[in-house]
Amino acid sequence: MRYAVLILSFLFLPSLVYAQPYWLKEGVYFKYVAHGDHSVLFVALSNSSIYRGAYGEFFWRVIKIEDDFATVEVVLRGRNLTEEIHNELSHDEGIEKLRELVSPYEKEKPSRLEGICEIYSVRNSTWGEGVVRICNSSFSLEFSNYTYALWVGRSRSIEFVRKTIPEIEKRAIFKINLRDNTLLINGTPMGKNLLFILPEKTYYVGEFLFNLSDQKVTVKKSIVLNDTIIHTPFKTFTPPSLNIQTSMVAFPHGSGGMDVLYYDMSSGILITGFMPASPLWKAFGFSSVVLFNEGSKVKKGEMNGFGMVLKETNADLTMIKPLEGTRISKFFLGLFIISILFLVFMAIIRRE
Numbered sequence: 001m002r003y004a005v006l007i008l009s010f011l012f013l014p015s016l017v018y019a020q021p022y023w024l025k026e027g028v029y030f031k032y033v034a035h036g037d038h039s040v041l042f043v044a045l046s047n048s049s050i051y052r053g054a055y056g057e058f059f060w061r062v063i064k065i066e067d068d069f070a071t072v073e074v075v076l077r078g079r080n081l082t083e084e085i086h087n088e089l090s091h092d093e094g095i096e097k098l099r100e101l102v103s104p105y106e107k108e109k110p111s112r113l114e115g116i117c118e119i120y121s122v123r124n125s126t127w128g129e130g131v132v133r134i135c136n137s138s139f140s141l142e143f144s145n146y147t148y149a150l151w152v153g154r155s156r157s158i159e160f161v162r163k164t165i166p167e168i169e170k171r172a173i174f175k176i177n178l179r180d181n182t183l184l185i186n187g188t189p190m191g192k193n194l195l196f197i198l199p200e201k202t203y204y205v206g207e208f209l210f211n212l213s214d215q216k217v218t219v220k221k222s223i224v225l226n227d228t229i230i231h232t233p234f235k236t237f238t239p240p241s242l243n244i245q246t247s248m249v250a251f252p253h254g255s256g257g258m259d260v261l262y263y264d265m266s267s268g269i270l271i272t273g274f275m276p277a278s279p280l281w282k283a284f285g286f287s288s289v290v291l292f293n294e295g296s297k298v299k300k301g302e303m304n305g306f307g308m309v310l311k312e313t314n315a316d317l318t319m320i321k322p323l324e325g326t327r328i329s330k331f332f333l334g335l336f337i338i339s340i341l342f343l344v345f346m347a348i349i350r351r352e
Helices: 002-016 091-105 279-284 330-351
Strands: 017-019 029-044 050-066 069-090 112-114 117-124 128-134 138-142 146-152 156-177 182-185 188-192 208-212 215-225 229-231 241-246 260-264 270-274 286-291 297-299 302-304 308-313 326-328
Touching (some): 029 069, 029 270, 050 156, 069 091, 091 128, 091 156, 156 279, 182 279, 208 279
Parallel strands (some): 229 302
Antiparallel strands (some): 017 326, 029 050, 029 286, 029 308, 069 156, 112 117, 138 146, 182 188, 188 208, 208 215, 241 260, 260 270, 270 308
Protein backbone atom coordinates (compact mmCIF):
# COMPACT_ATOMS: atom_id res chain seq x y z
CA MET A 1 0.00 0.00 0.00
CA ARG A 2 2.88 2.37 0.76
CA TYR A 3 4.23 1.78 -2.75
CA ALA A 4 0.82 2.57 -4.22
CA VAL A 5 0.72 5.90 -2.40
CA LEU A 6 4.23 6.71 -3.58
CA ILE A 7 3.43 5.88 -7.22
CA LEU A 8 0.22 7.91 -7.12
CA SER A 9 2.12 10.87 -5.70
CA PHE A 10 4.58 10.81 -8.60
CA LEU A 11 1.73 10.57 -11.09
CA PHE A 12 -0.19 13.56 -9.74
CA LEU A 13 2.51 15.91 -8.54
CA PRO A 14 3.51 17.11 -12.06
CA SER A 15 -0.11 18.15 -12.61
CA LEU A 16 -0.36 19.82 -9.23
CA VAL A 17 2.14 22.51 -10.10
CA TYR A 18 2.16 24.91 -13.03
CA ALA A 19 4.29 27.97 -13.56
CA GLN A 20 3.05 31.45 -14.36
CA PRO A 21 5.36 34.31 -15.39
CA TYR A 22 7.07 35.87 -12.37
CA TRP A 23 6.17 39.38 -13.57
CA LEU A 24 2.43 38.68 -13.97
CA LYS A 25 0.68 40.77 -11.31
CA GLU A 26 -2.44 42.92 -11.08
CA GLY A 27 -1.80 46.34 -12.61
CA VAL A 28 0.99 45.23 -14.94
CA TYR A 29 0.61 46.71 -18.43
CA PHE A 30 2.30 46.60 -21.85
CA LYS A 31 2.09 49.14 -24.67
CA TYR A 32 3.09 48.34 -28.27
CA VAL A 33 3.20 50.91 -31.07
CA ALA A 34 3.59 51.13 -34.83
CA HIS A 35 4.13 54.32 -36.81
CA GLY A 36 5.06 55.32 -40.32
CA ASP A 37 3.37 55.30 -43.71
CA HIS A 38 0.94 52.39 -44.12
CA SER A 39 1.69 51.14 -40.59
CA VAL A 40 -1.97 50.59 -39.60
CA LEU A 41 -4.64 48.44 -41.25
CA PHE A 42 -7.95 47.52 -39.57
CA VAL A 43 -10.46 45.37 -41.48
CA ALA A 44 -14.04 45.51 -40.19
CA LEU A 45 -16.15 42.40 -39.63
CA SER A 46 -19.62 43.89 -40.15
CA ASN A 47 -19.04 45.60 -43.51
CA SER A 48 -16.32 46.10 -46.08
CA SER A 49 -14.68 49.01 -44.24
CA ILE A 50 -10.88 49.14 -44.28
CA TYR A 51 -9.06 51.66 -42.07
CA ARG A 52 -5.53 52.78 -42.97
CA GLY A 53 -3.30 55.07 -40.96
CA ALA A 54 0.17 56.10 -39.88
CA TYR A 55 0.01 55.43 -36.11
CA GLY A 56 -1.35 52.51 -34.13
CA GLU A 57 -1.22 51.46 -30.50
CA PHE A 58 -1.98 48.18 -28.72
CA PHE A 59 -2.24 48.30 -24.92
CA TRP A 60 -3.09 45.54 -22.46
CA ARG A 61 -3.30 45.56 -18.66
CA VAL A 62 -3.91 42.90 -16.00
CA ILE A 63 -7.01 43.83 -14.00
CA LYS A 64 -7.29 40.79 -11.73
CA ILE A 65 -5.71 37.39 -11.09
CA GLU A 66 -8.02 34.89 -9.42
CA ASP A 67 -8.55 31.10 -9.50
CA ASP A 68 -5.85 30.49 -12.13
CA PHE A 69 -7.32 33.13 -14.47
CA ALA A 70 -5.97 36.55 -15.40
CA THR A 71 -8.58 39.16 -16.38
CA VAL A 72 -7.11 41.54 -18.94
CA GLU A 73 -8.24 44.84 -20.44
CA VAL A 74 -7.10 45.51 -24.00
CA VAL A 75 -7.18 48.85 -25.84
CA LEU A 76 -6.63 49.24 -29.59
CA ARG A 77 -6.04 52.74 -30.99
CA GLY A 78 -5.46 54.21 -34.42
CA ARG A 79 -4.92 57.86 -35.28
CA ASN A 80 -5.16 59.94 -38.47
CA LEU A 81 -6.99 57.17 -40.29
CA THR A 82 -8.64 56.94 -43.67
CA GLU A 83 -11.72 54.72 -43.93
CA GLU A 84 -12.42 53.06 -47.27
CA ILE A 85 -15.62 51.19 -48.14
CA HIS A 86 -16.14 49.19 -51.33
CA ASN A 87 -19.61 47.87 -52.23
CA GLU A 88 -20.43 45.82 -55.28
CA LEU A 89 -23.86 46.31 -56.92
CA SER A 90 -25.53 44.75 -59.93
CA HIS A 91 -25.67 46.69 -63.20
CA ASP A 92 -29.36 47.49 -62.69
CA GLU A 93 -28.84 48.61 -59.08
CA GLY A 94 -26.02 50.86 -60.24
CA ILE A 95 -28.12 52.45 -63.00
CA GLU A 96 -30.96 53.16 -60.56
CA LYS A 97 -28.63 54.71 -58.00
CA LEU A 98 -26.82 56.76 -60.65
CA ARG A 99 -30.16 58.27 -61.78
CA GLU A 100 -31.00 59.23 -58.18
CA LEU A 101 -27.63 60.92 -57.69
CA VAL A 102 -27.65 62.79 -61.01
CA SER A 103 -31.29 63.96 -60.74
CA PRO A 104 -30.69 67.07 -58.51
CA TYR A 105 -28.18 68.46 -61.05
CA GLU A 106 -30.16 67.94 -64.27
CA LYS A 107 -31.47 71.52 -64.31
CA GLU A 108 -28.24 73.03 -62.93
CA LYS A 109 -25.56 74.61 -65.09
CA PRO A 110 -22.12 73.02 -64.54
CA SER A 111 -19.27 75.21 -63.29
CA ARG A 112 -17.07 73.80 -66.04
CA LEU A 113 -16.54 70.86 -68.36
CA GLU A 114 -13.67 68.37 -68.28
CA GLY A 115 -13.86 66.20 -71.38
CA ILE A 116 -17.16 64.29 -71.19
CA CYS A 117 -17.63 65.17 -67.51
CA GLU A 118 -19.65 68.00 -66.00
CA ILE A 119 -18.22 69.64 -62.84
CA TYR A 120 -20.46 71.33 -60.25
CA SER A 121 -19.23 73.33 -57.24
CA VAL A 122 -20.97 72.32 -53.98
CA ARG A 123 -20.77 73.08 -50.28
CA ASN A 124 -21.55 70.76 -47.38
CA SER A 125 -22.04 71.72 -43.71
CA THR A 126 -19.79 68.83 -42.60
CA TRP A 127 -17.18 68.53 -45.34
CA GLY A 128 -16.96 72.12 -46.56
CA GLU A 129 -16.40 73.03 -50.22
CA GLY A 130 -16.12 70.37 -52.89
CA VAL A 131 -17.15 69.33 -56.38
CA VAL A 132 -19.59 66.93 -58.02
CA ARG A 133 -18.29 65.16 -61.12
CA ILE A 134 -20.85 63.59 -63.49
CA CYS A 135 -19.68 61.52 -66.46
CA ASN A 136 -21.47 59.09 -68.80
CA SER A 137 -21.47 56.13 -66.40
CA SER A 138 -20.07 57.52 -63.16
CA PHE A 139 -20.75 60.00 -60.39
CA SER A 140 -18.42 61.34 -57.72
CA LEU A 141 -18.69 63.73 -54.79
CA GLU A 142 -15.24 65.02 -53.80
CA PHE A 143 -14.18 66.97 -50.69
CA SER A 144 -10.77 67.27 -49.06
CA ASN A 145 -11.69 64.75 -46.32
CA TYR A 146 -14.51 62.83 -47.97
CA THR A 147 -15.05 61.14 -51.33
CA TYR A 148 -18.01 59.22 -52.70
CA ALA A 149 -17.92 57.59 -56.14
CA LEU A 150 -20.17 55.30 -58.18
CA TRP A 151 -19.09 53.57 -61.38
CA VAL A 152 -21.56 51.58 -63.48
CA GLY A 153 -20.13 48.79 -65.64
CA ARG A 154 -21.67 46.36 -68.10
CA SER A 155 -22.12 43.52 -65.62
CA ARG A 156 -21.64 45.14 -62.23
CA SER A 157 -21.35 48.46 -60.44
CA ILE A 158 -18.89 49.63 -57.79
CA GLU A 159 -19.64 52.05 -54.98
CA PHE A 160 -16.70 53.62 -53.13
CA VAL A 161 -16.45 55.83 -50.03
CA ARG A 162 -13.31 57.34 -48.52
CA LYS A 163 -13.31 59.59 -45.48
CA THR A 164 -10.91 60.83 -42.81
CA ILE A 165 -11.27 59.46 -39.26
CA PRO A 166 -9.23 61.38 -36.62
CA GLU A 167 -9.08 58.46 -34.17
CA ILE A 168 -10.47 55.02 -33.41
CA GLU A 169 -10.35 53.55 -29.91
CA LYS A 170 -11.71 50.09 -29.10
CA ARG A 171 -11.74 48.37 -25.69
CA ALA A 172 -12.36 44.77 -24.68
CA ILE A 173 -12.11 42.59 -21.58
CA PHE A 174 -11.06 38.94 -21.76
CA LYS A 175 -9.51 36.23 -19.60
CA ILE A 176 -6.41 34.07 -19.89
CA ASN A 177 -6.37 30.58 -18.40
CA LEU A 178 -2.94 30.42 -16.75
CA ARG A 179 -2.94 26.62 -16.62
CA ASP A 180 -2.73 26.23 -20.40
CA ASN A 181 -2.40 29.85 -21.64
CA THR A 182 -5.69 29.86 -23.53
CA LEU A 183 -7.68 32.98 -24.37
CA LEU A 184 -11.33 33.28 -23.29
CA ILE A 185 -13.71 35.90 -24.66
CA ASN A 186 -17.09 36.11 -22.88
CA GLY A 187 -16.24 32.79 -21.21
CA THR A 188 -15.67 30.97 -24.52
CA PRO A 189 -12.20 29.46 -25.19
CA MET A 190 -10.84 31.02 -28.39
CA GLY A 191 -7.46 29.30 -28.64
CA LYS A 192 -3.94 30.04 -27.49
CA ASN A 193 -2.94 33.39 -26.03
CA LEU A 194 -0.11 34.99 -28.00
CA LEU A 195 0.54 38.00 -25.75
CA PHE A 196 3.11 36.00 -23.76
CA ILE A 197 4.36 32.44 -23.39
CA LEU A 198 4.44 30.45 -20.16
CA PRO A 199 7.89 29.91 -18.64
CA GLU A 200 8.01 26.15 -19.16
CA LYS A 201 6.23 26.14 -22.52
CA THR A 202 7.49 26.98 -26.00
CA TYR A 203 5.33 26.40 -29.05
CA TYR A 204 6.37 23.52 -31.30
CA VAL A 205 6.02 23.15 -35.07
CA GLY A 206 2.59 21.82 -35.98
CA GLU A 207 0.96 22.85 -32.69
CA PHE A 208 -2.66 23.98 -33.04
CA LEU A 209 -3.23 27.58 -31.93
CA PHE A 210 -6.81 28.54 -32.86
CA ASN A 211 -9.51 28.51 -35.52
CA LEU A 212 -9.95 31.65 -37.59
CA SER A 213 -12.45 32.13 -40.43
CA ASP A 214 -13.02 28.34 -40.45
CA GLN A 215 -9.27 27.76 -40.85
CA LYS A 216 -6.98 25.92 -38.45
CA VAL A 217 -4.01 28.11 -37.53
CA THR A 218 -0.91 26.17 -36.46
CA VAL A 219 2.74 26.89 -35.71
CA LYS A 220 4.69 26.67 -38.94
CA LYS A 221 8.07 27.66 -37.53
CA SER A 222 9.50 27.78 -34.00
CA ILE A 223 13.17 28.72 -33.55
CA VAL A 224 15.21 29.74 -30.50
CA LEU A 225 17.56 32.57 -31.51
CA ASN A 226 20.78 32.50 -29.49
CA ASP A 227 22.67 35.10 -31.51
CA THR A 228 20.24 37.97 -32.16
CA ILE A 229 19.83 41.20 -30.20
CA ILE A 230 16.47 42.97 -30.63
CA HIS A 231 16.20 46.75 -30.16
CA THR A 232 12.90 48.31 -29.04
CA PRO A 233 11.97 51.77 -27.68
CA PHE A 234 11.58 50.15 -24.25
CA LYS A 235 14.94 48.38 -24.07
CA THR A 236 17.37 46.19 -25.95
CA PHE A 237 16.64 42.49 -25.50
CA THR A 238 19.58 40.11 -25.45
CA PRO A 239 19.41 36.42 -26.49
CA PRO A 240 17.85 33.98 -26.27
CA SER A 241 14.55 34.84 -27.93
CA LEU A 242 11.86 32.64 -29.48
CA ASN A 243 10.65 33.31 -33.02
CA ILE A 244 7.41 31.66 -34.12
CA GLN A 245 5.56 31.89 -37.42
CA THR A 246 2.02 30.65 -37.98
CA SER A 247 0.42 29.09 -41.03
CA MET A 248 -1.11 31.41 -43.64
CA VAL A 249 -4.69 32.62 -43.14
CA ALA A 250 -7.01 33.88 -45.88
CA PHE A 251 -9.04 36.89 -44.72
CA PRO A 252 -12.59 37.83 -45.85
CA HIS A 253 -11.37 40.96 -47.70
CA GLY A 254 -9.36 38.81 -50.10
CA SER A 255 -5.83 39.10 -48.73
CA GLY A 256 -3.90 36.71 -46.51
CA GLY A 257 -1.27 36.80 -43.81
CA MET A 258 0.51 35.00 -41.01
CA ASP A 259 1.77 35.94 -37.55
CA VAL A 260 5.50 36.45 -37.00
CA LEU A 261 6.32 36.93 -33.31
CA TYR A 262 9.43 37.29 -31.13
CA TYR A 263 9.37 36.45 -27.40
CA ASP A 264 11.95 37.05 -24.68
CA MET A 265 12.88 33.59 -23.38
CA SER A 266 13.83 34.77 -19.87
CA SER A 267 10.42 36.35 -19.17
CA GLY A 268 8.09 35.03 -21.89
CA ILE A 269 6.89 38.51 -22.91
CA LEU A 270 6.21 39.50 -26.50
CA ILE A 271 9.01 41.79 -27.68
CA THR A 272 7.79 42.61 -31.15
CA GLY A 273 5.80 41.04 -33.92
CA PHE A 274 3.34 41.06 -36.76
CA MET A 275 -0.06 39.63 -35.70
CA PRO A 276 -2.76 40.03 -38.39
CA ALA A 277 -4.33 36.67 -37.45
CA SER A 278 -5.78 36.47 -33.94
CA PRO A 279 -9.20 35.65 -32.41
CA LEU A 280 -8.62 38.69 -30.19
CA TRP A 281 -9.44 41.12 -33.02
CA LYS A 282 -13.02 39.82 -33.25
CA ALA A 283 -13.70 41.38 -29.84
CA PHE A 284 -13.02 44.79 -31.43
CA GLY A 285 -15.23 44.15 -34.46
CA PHE A 286 -12.32 43.48 -36.83
CA SER A 287 -11.44 40.40 -38.85
CA SER A 288 -7.79 41.43 -39.06
CA VAL A 289 -5.53 44.04 -37.49
CA VAL A 290 -2.12 44.94 -38.88
CA LEU A 291 0.25 47.12 -36.86
CA PHE A 292 3.42 47.27 -38.88
CA ASN A 293 6.42 49.27 -37.73
CA GLU A 294 9.02 48.59 -40.41
CA GLY A 295 12.07 47.00 -38.80
CA SER A 296 15.54 46.53 -40.19
CA LYS A 297 18.81 44.75 -39.56
CA VAL A 298 21.16 47.08 -37.68
CA LYS A 299 24.15 44.84 -38.27
CA LYS A 300 24.89 41.16 -38.09
CA GLY A 301 23.27 39.68 -34.99
CA GLU A 302 21.10 42.74 -34.31
CA MET A 303 17.65 43.87 -35.48
CA ASN A 304 15.13 46.59 -34.79
CA GLY A 305 11.64 45.58 -33.74
CA PHE A 306 9.05 45.37 -36.50
CA GLY A 307 5.28 45.00 -36.59
CA MET A 308 4.03 46.25 -33.23
CA VAL A 309 7.01 47.05 -31.02
CA LEU A 310 7.16 47.15 -27.22
CA LYS A 311 7.41 50.79 -26.14
CA GLU A 312 6.42 50.78 -22.48
CA THR A 313 5.71 48.45 -19.55
CA ASN A 314 5.72 48.62 -15.76
CA ALA A 315 6.47 44.89 -15.42
CA ASP A 316 9.50 44.04 -13.29
CA LEU A 317 11.69 42.19 -15.78
CA THR A 318 14.91 42.44 -13.76
CA MET A 319 14.41 39.02 -12.15
CA ILE A 320 15.66 36.25 -14.40
CA LYS A 321 13.68 33.53 -12.63
CA PRO A 322 11.23 32.04 -15.11
CA LEU A 323 9.74 29.58 -12.63
CA GLU A 324 9.11 32.02 -9.80
CA GLY A 325 5.43 32.35 -9.07
CA THR A 326 4.77 28.61 -9.30
CA ARG A 327 1.15 27.98 -8.46
CA ILE A 328 -0.81 24.94 -7.33
CA SER A 329 -4.00 24.31 -9.26
CA LYS A 330 -6.94 23.93 -6.85
CA PHE A 331 -8.53 21.29 -9.05
CA PHE A 332 -5.50 19.02 -9.12
CA LEU A 333 -4.73 19.65 -5.43
CA GLY A 334 -8.25 18.55 -4.52
CA LEU A 335 -7.96 15.49 -6.75
CA PHE A 336 -4.65 14.56 -5.16
CA ILE A 337 -6.02 14.88 -1.59
CA ILE A 338 -9.11 12.80 -2.45
CA SER A 339 -6.88 10.10 -3.94
CA ILE A 340 -4.71 9.95 -0.81
CA LEU A 341 -7.78 9.76 1.45
CA PHE A 342 -9.17 6.95 -0.69
CA LEU A 343 -5.95 4.94 -0.34
CA VAL A 344 -5.91 5.47 3.43
CA PHE A 345 -9.54 4.33 3.61
CA MET A 346 -8.71 1.19 1.61
CA ALA A 347 -5.79 0.44 3.89
CA ILE A 348 -8.03 0.65 6.99
CA ILE A 349 -10.56 -1.71 5.43
CA ARG A 350 -7.88 -4.25 4.59
CA ARG A 351 -6.58 -4.22 8.16
CA GLU A 352 -10.05 -4.94 9.53
